[in-house]
Amino acid sequence: MEGVVDYSVRARLTQLGGIDGCVTEFVRVTHTLLPEKVFRRFMPELEHNCLTRSGTPVKLQLLGGNAESLAANALRATEFGVQAIDLNFGCPAKTVNNSDGGASLLREPERVYAIVAAVRAAVPAQIPVSAKIRLGFEDRSRYMDNALAVFEAGANELTVHARSKVDGYKPPAYWDYIARIRESIRIPVVANGEIWTLEDFYRCREESGCEDFMLGRGLMAHPDIARHIKAHLSGQDYTPLSWRQVGTMLHEFHRGTIKQYSEKYIGNRLKQWLMYLRLHYPEANSFFEAVKRQRSVDDIEKTFIEQLHSD
Ligand SMILES: Cc1cc2nc3c(=O)[nH]c(=O)nc-3n(C[C@H](O)[C@H](O)[C@H](O)COP(=O)(O)O)c2cc1C
Numbered sequence: 001m002e003g004v005v006d007y008s009v010r011a012r013l014t015q016l017g018g019i020d021g022c023v024t025e026f027v028r029v030t031h032t033l034l035p036e037k038v039f040r041r042f043m044p045e046l047e048h049n050c051l052t053r054s055g056t057p058v059k060l061q062l063l064g065g066n067a068e069s070l071a072a073n074a075l076r077a078t079e080f081g082v083q084a085i086d087l088n089f090g091c092p093a094k095t096v097n098n099s100d101g102g103a104s105l106l107r108e109p110e111r112v113y114a115i116v117a118a119v120r121a122a123v124p125a126q127i128p129v130s131a132k133i134r135l136g137f138e139d140r141s142r143y144m145d146n147a148l149a150v151f152e153a154g155a156n157e158l159t160v161h162a163r164s165k166v167d168g169y170k171p172p173a174y175w176d177y178i179a180r181i182r183e184s185i186r187i188p189v190v191a192n193g194e195i196w197t198l199e200d201f202y203r204c205r206e207e208s209g210c211e212d213f214m215l216g217r218g219l220m221a222h223p224d225i226a227r228h229i230k231a232h233l234s235g236q237d238y239t240p241l242s243w244r245q246v247g248t249m250l251h252e253f254h255r256g257t258i259k260q261y262s263e264k265y266i267g268n269r270l271k272q273w274l275m276y277l278r279l280h281y282p283e284a285n286s287f288f289e290a291v292k293r294q295r296s297v298d299d300i301e302k303t304f305i306e307q308l309h310s311d
Contacts, residue, residue: 001216002026002091004272007044008256012249013219014056016241018226021057023086028101029064029073039077050083059084059130063091065100067115071122078123085119087131087155089146092165103165106137109145116153130157132192132214135177136164143177144184151185159190159214169217175207182209190214196221196279201229220276223249243283247308250277254304258297267291267300283307 002025005013010022024042027034040046045058052058060082064070074085089112091102098104105111112133120129131150135143140163150158160181162173173193182189192214195201204213218225224241231238254270261269271292277284287307294300 001220002093004220006260006269008253008260009220009269009273010045010056010058011053012253013223014052015054016224016227016249017054018224018228018230019056019219021059022052023059023061026061026063026088026091027073028096029062029066029070030099031066031069033069033076034073036080039080039082043082046081050081057084059086059128061086061088062119063088063096063101065105065111065115067111067118070115071118074119074129075122078127082127084128084130085123086159087116087119087129089131089133089150090161090165092134092168097165103134103137106133106142106146106165109142109149112146113149113153116150116155120154128156129154130159131155132159132161134161134163134165135167135174138164138166140164140167140174140177144181147181147185151187155187157188157190158185159192161214162191162193162208173204175204178208178210188212192216194218195225198225198229198232201225217276217279220273221279223277243281244308246277246281247283247287247304250274251304251308254300266295266297270300 006025013019014022027038027042043058043060045051050058060077062070062074062085088102089105096102116131123129133146133150147158160178162175162178171194175191178189178191189210190212191204191208191210195204195213195215196218215226223246228238228240257269258266274284274288278288290307291300291303294303
């Protein structure tokens with residue numbers, strides 16, 4: 001997730017378990033061949049064979065509208081060691097859509113086809129190429145055209161965020177569309193959208209018929225939900241992470257961001273994660289309220305101590 005799930009968030013979340021794979025933030029591709037340092041910045045896991053610290057594979061996410069340039073950059077990325085490419089046809093951001101990328105391409109399934117086909121042809125056969133789509137741009141009427149475009153162009157996997165661009169992030173997610181896609185194409189289809197709880201997971205599985213799921217905001221809010229789902233599926237008892245455990249992880253995460261981002265941005269990634277966590281943990285709300293205007297390392301550190309180690 002752009003601006004949210006960077007290298008260190010991926011490291012923390014995958015360490016908790018239950019996650020089989022993850023994707024970098026998107027690398028925007030225009031007309032140029034990007035330098036190596038860009039790929040390394042978005043995907044520090046390149047240093048570790050494209051695995052997070054706990055051994056979970058990471059895909060490189062590319063976004064853009066120029067098939068030739070995406071293909072050339074995808075090939076280049078594989079030369080630097082990238083082992084899987086994911087193409088973004090879902091981003092709803094105005095800046096991205098206005099410059100020909102993300103969900104705006106869903107208005108032209110033939111361009112989705114051209115992009116996937118070009119990238120598939122450019123990278124070595126053993127490198128999986130996946131794509132992520134929404135159900136459309138203005139509405140959901142062309143969902144199947146885009147899904148077929150991805151399949152016929154030779155992608156190895158399709159993730160479907162079950163909403164149009166205009167649907168935004170508003171519930172519901174239309175999981176039944178995913179079922180129709182899954183029945184029409186012969187590659188794995190990953191269901192995405194609006195999985196916040198164990199119950200949502202089971203309803204999504206039922207309605208989509210999928211076996212693979214992508215979690216976005218739900219995982220940020222409830223970092224061990226994937227582990228909980230897996231434990232439940234295999235009939236194991238599961239003790240959910242306590243707020244104290246989440247807080248300790250958050251503290252380590254925050255300390256890492258101090259080194260990673262410039263002083264101007266101190267605390268931003270922490271506050272952002274707390275915004276999601278407060279949807280699941282009531283304690284995250286008071287933490288967020290206490291920290292939201294703080295900008296110095298010392299103030300934030302003091303709040304951590306007050307909030308997490310007060311008894
Ligand atoms: C802040 C934010 C950033 C996102 N960045 C990306 C992205 O870079 N690539 C992508 O394919 N989807 C991105 N998404 C969409 C999510 O991956 C996901 O498809 C969407 O949030 C629905 O799933 P959820 O209900 O589990 O969150 C982003 C969503 C949010 C809220």
